[in-house]
Amino acid sequence: MTRPRIATASLAGCFGCHMSFLDIDERLFELVRHVDFDRTPLTDIKAIGPCDVGLIEGGCANAENVEVLRAFRQQCKALVALGACAINGGIPAMRNQFSLQEILAESYLDGMGLDQGQIPNDPEIPLLLDKVYPIHEVVQVDHFLPGCPPSGDAIWTFLQELLSGQAIRLPYTQIHYD
Amino acid sequence: MTAYFQIDGVPIPFESGQTIMDAALAAGQYIPHLCHNPEFRPHGSCRVCTVRADGRFVAACTFPASEGAKVECASDELRELRNGLLQMLFVEGNHVCPGCEKSGACQLQAVAYYCEMLAPELPHFFPRRHVDASHPDLAIDYGRCILCELCVRASREVDGKSIFAIGGRGIKAHLLVDSPSGKLGDTDMSVHDKAAHVCPVGAILIKHRGYDRPIGQRLYDQRPVSVVGDVIQAEETRDD
Numbered sequence: 001m002t003r004p005r006i007a008t009a010s011l012a013g014c015f016g017c018h019m020s021f022l023d024i025d026e027r028l029f030e031l032v033r034h035v036d037f038d039r040t041p042l043t044d045i046k047a048i049g050p051c052d053v054g055l056i057e058g059g060c061a062n063a064e065n066v067e068v069l070r071a072f073r074q075q076c077k078a079l080v081a082l083g084a085c086a087i088n089g090g091i092p093a094m095r096n097q098f099s100l101q102e103i104l105a106e107s108y109l110d111g112m113g114l115d116q117g118q119i120p121n122d123p124e125i126p127l128l129l130d131k132v133y134p135i136h137e138v139v140q141v142d143h144f145l146p147g148c149p150p151s152g153d154a155i156w157t158f159l160q161e162l163l164s165g166q167a168i169r170l171p172y173t174q175i176h177y178d
Numbered sequence: 179m180t181a182y183f184q185i186d187g188v189p190i191p192f193e194s195g196q197t198i199m200d201a202a203l204a205a206g207q208y209i210p211h212l213c214h215n216p217e218f219r220p221h222g223s224c225r226v227c228t229v230r231a232d233g234r235f236v237a238a239c240t241f242p243a244s245e246g247a248k249v250e251c252a253s254d255e256l257r258e259l260r261n262g263l264l265q266m267l268f269v270e271g272n273h274v275c276p277g278c279e280k281s282g283a284c285q286l287q288a289v290a291y292y293c294e295m296l297a298p299e300l301p302h303f304f305p306r307r308h309v310d311a312s313h314p315d316l317a318i319d320y321g322r323c324i325l326c327e328l329c330v331r332a333s334r335e336v337d338g339k340s341i342f343a344i345g346g347r348g349i350k351a352h353l354l355v356d357s358p359s360g361k362l363g364d365t366d367m368s369v370h371d372k373a374a375h376v377c378p379v380g381a382i383l384i385k386h387r388g389y390d391r392p393i394g395q396r397l398y399d400q401r402p403v404s405v406v407g408d409v410i411q412a413e414e415t416r417d418d
């Protein structure tokens with residue numbers, strides 16, 4: 001049997017979910033005995049290949065997030081929304097209370113302490129979306145693991161269940177939205 | 179002779195006039211609920227307590243118990259239905275749990291945990307709603323209101339002030355404050371009013387005590403709502 005391949009990415013997130021993933025601690029050794037890592041900040045591989053599982057942290061705030069997310073959807077058999085921001089936009093989605101114009105003006109034109117402000121428009125900077133979107137509003141998502149971040153234990157339970165083909169069932173203390 | 183009906187096969191005694199919810203609560207049989215509180219007249223709006231009584235979907239908090247009725251509460255079908263209702267409540271408002279001081283002691287969260295809801299898998303509305311921090315001791319975040327009318331009922335029935343009401347219809351329904359400015363700071367609301375302590379979510383917040391309970395020690399961190407009870411009971415036994 002070939003070893004499952006896992007890829008991970010952080011979109012509009014804070015990397016907290018990835019830190020929490022590292023919080024599975026010594027269990028990482030057990031994990032790498034059973035799986036291979038594809039594109040993820042852990043391997044620094046930049047382009048994703050065919051994978052069994054894709055873990056996505058963060059929602060979609062800009063065009064680059066959408067591009068990465070679509071590439072993951074194309075390559076991964078099972079796509080997982082990992083953490084609050086991937087699930088509902090999280091803290092970054094609090095900007096959805098304002099229009100993009102208002103936000104850019106406040107940040108770059110009229111905000112406190114700004115002198116001759118201008119809105120950055122370098123072509124290298126990904127364009128912002130009108131809102132921050134939960135990832136399931138952009139692509140089909142197969143599994144959701146809540147938490148801000150999900151605890152290392154929750155990630156461990158989830159991966160064990162997913163990789164062994166069981167239904168996902170988390171103990172009470174491992175389900176939380178914060 | 180005591181009359182009985184059944185919830186998921188468990189016999190529940192009841193007195194005439196009691197609803198399914200009243201009898202279940204008295205018998206210690208948990209039925210998930212949000213807008214219900216035995217101290218106030220049932221409202222039947224959140225529908226989270228939906229059960230099947232002799233095959234019919236009814237709200238347990240408003241439907242009378244009857245001799246020999248067979249009530250289903252924990253079937254897969256009802257679990258799924260309840261999960262859907264909870265998901266709708268989440269996406270209709272702005273429930274950013276990581277940024278809410280009620281998190282961990284929020285009944286919407288707790289009921290969703292109990293129902294093993296992992297995520298609201300529907301499109302999110304992100305409604306634009308404001309925060310009213312005009313009152314010295316209280317704040318209202320309208321984005322979190324689930325329209326349960328508990329504050330409305332508490333203010334009217336217990337405090338005798340009728341400070342709150344729900345206005346508008348359907349998706350436009352929203353919480354109203356009875357003052358010329360519409361601000362809570364311009365009412366005679368007091369932090370000691372019942373209405374200040376009944377909100378099941380983080381919509382009506384008491385100021386100056388945010389995040390005073392560390393994560394791990396909050397109301398629903400270790401044990402589910404079916405064991406711990408409603409937010410309001412915990413509010414009333416708080417030691418400060």
Ligand code: SF4
Pocket residue numbers: 322323324325326327328329330353376377378379381382
């Ligand atoms: S403010 Fe709180 S108590 Fe009042 S209707 Fe909204 S959710 Fe219910």
